[in-house]
Structures are given as C-alpha cells and as structure tokens.
Amino acid sequence: MNQVIELIQSHRSIRKYKDTPLTNEQVETIIQSAQMASSSNHMQAYSVIGVTDPNVKKRLAILAGNQVYVERCPLFLVWCADLHRLKVACSLQDTEMVAGTTENFIVATVDTALAAQNAAIAAESMGLGIVYIGGIRNNPKEVAKLLHLPELVYPVFGMCVGMPDHDPGQRPRLPLELIYHENRYDPEKAKKGIEEYDQMMRRYYLNRTHHSRDTTWSKEMAAIMRQPNRKHLRSFLEGQGFRLE
Ligand SMILES: Cc1cc2nc3c(=O)[nH]c(=O)nc-3n(C[C@H](O)[C@H](O)[C@H](O)COP(=O)(O)O)c2cc1C
Structure with missing residues (x-):
C-alpha cells in the first residue's frame, strides 16, 4: 500500500x-x-x-x-x-x-x-x-x-x-463483492451479502464506545428509507432556479 x-x-x-x-x-x-x-x-x-x-x-x-x-x-x-x-x-x-x-x-x-x-x-x-x-x-x-x-x-x-x-x-463497509460487479450487474448477490454484513454491523454497533446499541445495517436503512425525506427540497430547488426538466 x-x-x-x-x-x-x-x-x-x-x-x-x-x-x-x-x-x-x-x-x-x-x-x-x-x-x-x-x-x-x-x-x-x-x-x-x-x-x-x-x-x-x-x-x-x-x-x-x-x-x-x-x-x-x-x-x-x-x-x-x-x-x-x-x-x-x-x-x-x-x-x-x-x-x-x-x-x-x-x-x-x-x-x-x-x-x-x-x-x-x-x-x-x-x-x-x-x-x-x-x-x-x-x-x-x-x-x-x-x-x-x-x-x-x-x-x-x-x-x-x-x-x-x-x-x-472506523465503520465497516459493505463487502466489496456487493459494490463491485464484474462485466454485468448481479442483483442476486444483494440479499445474502446484506445478511452477512448485518452480522458484522451488529457487532460494530454493540461494541462501539459511543451510542452502543443492538441494531443492524438493514434495520437502520429501513428506518431511513421507509419514509420520504426532505420533501421540501424540490420546491426549494425550483425557487433557486434549478428546475428539473
Ligand atoms: C453527503 C453526506 C452527508 C452527511 N451528513 C451527516 C450529518 O448531517 N451529520 C453527521 O453526523 N454525519 C453526516 N455524514 C457522515 C456519515 O454519517 C458518515 O460518513 C458515514 O456514517 C460513514 O462513517 P465514516 O465517515 O466515519 O466512515 C454525512 C455524510 C455524507 C457523505
């Protein structure tokens, strides 16, 4: 390196x-x-x-x-x-x-x-x-x-x-194979890879010194992604002149 x-x-x-x-x-x-x-x-x-x-x-x-x-x-x-x-x-x-x-x-x-x-x-x-x-x-x-x-x-x-x-x-990242696809996108590997990553992230969240808690990556992502966030952005951007046409 x-x-x-x-x-x-x-x-x-x-x-x-x-x-x-x-x-x-x-x-x-x-x-x-x-x-x-x-x-x-x-x-x-x-x-x-x-x-x-x-x-x-x-x-x-x-x-x-x-x-x-x-x-x-x-x-x-x-x-x-x-x-x-x-x-x-x-x-x-x-x-x-x-x-x-x-x-x-x-x-x-x-x-x-x-x-x-x-x-x-x-x-x-x-x-x-x-x-x-x-x-x-x-x-x-x-x-x-x-x-x-x-x-x-x-x-x-x-x-x-x-x-x-x-x-x-450091926060552990997703396994490289989930991010890197060779020659074509492989949607099949996501589920198993996330399950493995969840185990790793559970240990990370439990063992970290600050805000330690029992959660996983997919749990955290689901909490964020199950609702629309910052819905005001579209009208704000349009007001600033960024019309998305
Ligand atoms: C575009 C962007 C916005 C972010 N916003 C916040 C934020 O508002 N508050 C915060 O504490 N961290 C914020 N982060 C930091 C991420 O939470 C952090 O990068 C991620 O959890 C990975 O952790 P690491 O940077 O320590 O590796 C942001 C990161 C990015 C890339």
Whole structure:
C-alpha cells in the first residue's frame, strides 16, 4: 500500500475538534486541492463558503438539526452547486443560459461532491478531521438566506473541518463483492451479502464506545428509507432556479 491509499482507507468522520483555528495556508491548500478535482466539461459548477464566524456557525448548527459540532469546529465549509457563475459567463458572451435541466442539476451537484471529497482527503492528509453535514438541507431556504446565496446556487452539504479531539473507530463497509460487479450487474448477490454484513454491523454497533446499541445495517436503512425525506427540497430547488426538466 502506498501512503495515499493508506490515508484514504484510514478515513473516519470526526465529530469532536480542538479549538485550534486553521491557518490561511491550510485553508488555501484544502480549497486548491478541491479545485483540482475533475469537472464536467471544465464547468467547475460549485462554490464553497468557509464559515468561521461563531454566530453564523451557531445558526447553521441549529438549522442543520442541532448538530453541535457545526458550531464547535473551527471551520465549517458549505459546499454549493453553482450555475450562477455560468450564467454570468454566458451573459459575457451575450447568450442566455438554459439552466433548468436535470442534466445541469446533476452536473453541478456531482462537481460539488467531487471537489468536496478532494478537500476532505487534503484535510485528512494534513492531520485534520472532517465530517460531511447533509443536515444543512433540513432548512435550505434559511441556509441560503443566511449565506446570501443567489439564484442558481444551492447548498449540497456542509463539512466540519478541524484538528480531531477524539478517535472514533472506523465503520465497516459493505463487502466489496456487493459494490463491485464484474462485466454485468448481479442483483442476486444483494440479499445474502446484506445478511452477512448485518452480522458484522451488529457487532460494530454493540461494541462501539459511543451510542452502543443492538441494531443492524438493514434495520437502520429501513428506518431511513421507509419514509420520504426532505420533501421540501424540490420546491426549494425550483425557487433557486434549478428546475428539473
Ligand atoms: C453527503 C453526506 C452527508 C452527511 N451528513 C451527516 C450529518 O448531517 N451529520 C453527521 O453526523 N454525519 C453526516 N455524514 C457522515 C456519515 O454519517 C458518515 O460518513 C458515514 O456514517 C460513514 O462513517 P465514516 O465517515 O466515519 O466512515 C454525512 C455524510 C455524507 C457523505
């Protein structure tokens, strides 16, 4: 194994941080690394807002469902899909941009995620820890207002960044055979593989030091997937100019 693979495979989300602020050089390196991610047609359809203001972080922590680490981390990054800049580029070329397509929505969202994951790895390589925060989509309208997001920009997720102040164990992943299909998709292997994974995850949930309980992966997934979640997102996205046509 080389050092990059070792780093990637030692990932765990960090939810407790030391107070130490990041240096400007650290922030710059993280964002420059994000920028070098591949991007659909070189559109670079994302922006990121670095929040260090304690009042703004506090408000975001509440809006994200009272996730205290959003307030306590030294840097909270809000990763936004951004078609606004492309509209400006089109207007410089005296052209109207067609924004409201499902394709453009996917492109901007994927670009954002790829850049964010590059940032995550860069941060981890510097000894920092991160956790993604999808909770900012609980109240996206308020988040957009708080951060002055213009039309054609929406917050995809947040990311806490800081020096780790705990060492949580790693979460075991699905067996590789369930994720990786050779030459064609094999739907037959899901059931047996999940049953085996459930046993592994049951031991993990029982033995972990924090929030230990008797559950399995499929039980957790069923609780999430049996109801529609964040149903407000469609109208929010349409309000921001992301019509999925
Ligand atoms: C898009 C996205 C959103 C997430 N949102 C949250 C969140 O709101 N709060 C949280 O504590 N963890 C959040 N997570 C972290 C996941 O729970 C975590 O990555 C997953 O359980 C695997 O654990 P690990 O990262 O420690 O390996 C999110 C992860 C992703 C990729």
